[in-house]
Amino acid sequence: MAKAKTAKKKRRNINNMAYLFVAPFVIVFLVFSVYPVLRTLHISFTEYKGYGAMKFLGFTNYLRVFQDKFFWKALLHTLNIWIVNIVLQLGLAFLLTIIFSDMKYRMKGLGIFRALFYLPNIIAVTSVAFLFQTLLDWRFGTFNQILMKAHLISEPINWLGQTSSAPYVISVIQSWIWFGNSFIMLMAGVQGINRDYFEAAAIDGAGRWKIFGKITLPLLRPILLYVGITSLIGGLQMFDLPFLMCGGTKGDPLGSTQTVTMYMYKFGFETRQMGYASAIAYVLFLMILTVSIIQFKVMNRGEE
Numbered sequence: 001m002a003k004a005k006t007a008k009k010k011r012r013n014i015n016n017m018a019y020l021f022v023a024p025f026v027i028v029f030l031v032f033s034v035y036p037v038l039r040t041l042h043i044s045f046t047e048y049k050g051y052g053a054m055k056f057l058g059f060t061n062y063l064r065v066f067q068d069k070f071f072w073k074a075l076l077h078t079l080n081i082w083i084v085n086i087v088l089q090l091g092l093a094f095l096l097t098i099i100f101s102d103m104k105y106r107m108k109g110l111g112i113f114r115a116l117f118y119l120p121n122i123i124a125v126t127s128v129a130f131l132f133q134t135l136l137d138w139r140f141g142t143f144n145q146i147l148m149k150a151h152l153i154s155e156p157i158n159w160l161g162q163t164s165s166a167p168y169v170i171s172v173i174q175s176w177i178w179f180g181n182s183f184i185m186l187m188a189g190v191q192g193i194n195r196d197y198f199e200a201a202a203i204d205g206a207g208r209w210k211i212f213g214k215i216t217l218p219l220l221r222p223i224l225l226y227v228g229i230t231s232l233i234g235g236l237q238m239f240d241l242p243f244l245m246c247g248g249t250k251g252d253p254l255g256s257t258q259t260v261t262m263y264m265y266k267f268g269f270e271t272r273q274m275g276y277a278s279a280i281a282y283v284l285f286l287m288i289l290t291v292s293i294i295q296f297k298v299m300n301r302g303e304e
Contacts, residue, residue: 044278061279071280074263077167077256082235084171093182098212101190117180129244132173136160160246163256170242170257182227189223190216229292236288237261260284
């Protein structure tokens with residue numbers, strides 16, 4: 001009996017020690033993740049300037065969001081940039097995946113190519129923004145100089161200063177930054193597929209496109225779901241690149257590159273309407289959650 005009590009006490013001490021090791025993560029998570037989320041939810045129901053007393057407004061801020069035509073314009077601008085970005089990003093990633101996974105044209109040095117393709121993703125966005133601002137400068141930029149010397153254009157184009165080009169420039173740069181990440185994800189999925197499928201298909205005379213469409217693509221559905229959802233979340237939260245390249249919330253060309261998060265930033269930090277900015281944040285969260293659930297259902301319908 002005494003031995004049983006001693007063993008039970010030792011197990012309790014071990015459990016207490018485990019809680020002690022886990023405690024730092026739990027505390028940091030609660031303070032820097034859970035508390036800000038709950039605090040933002042509370043502020044979204046109030047009128048608050050970031051200081052002083054709060055005035056409870058109920059759902060007034062949320063009603064204002066749904067009636068705010070400029071919010072919906074910012075959402076359309078965000079979707080416009082994201083859709084072009086995801087099409088280019090996945091298109092290039094798929095093309096590279098087909099090339100590097102083809103059994104007939106197997107390339108060596110895949111690890112080197114992975115590192116090169118992923119490199120733009122680890123460069124600071126501020127550096128990327130400064131680099132492309134310099135290259136695309138309409139007066140002295142390298143890009144315009146090359147096009148003019150090649151006689152493709154007769155006068156410099158203000159790539160970042162007009163609505164017809166600025167959003168798509170941002171999309172292309174975003175695709176350049178993120179296509180390497182998508183490629184690595186897709187290649188990891190391809191390498192996880194049993195090679196017997198590909199060998200059997202090749203023996204039966206199936207071409208590379210048929211193999212990709214009938215074997216690779218269906219088995220990559222979980223990876224595509226992950227890439228699609230994470231890209232959507234990142235796209236709707238897009239802030240840093242358009243903010244830095246197009247002069248913040250005031251310098252972008254007629255608002256065509258003003259995203260939802262830039263619009264939220266404007267109210268939260270420029271006009272000090274923290275309650276309204278918090279309501280925008282939660283409306284955006286609900287949109288992302290809804291679209292993610294729809295994506296999940298659609299992508300998994302075939303498996304059911």
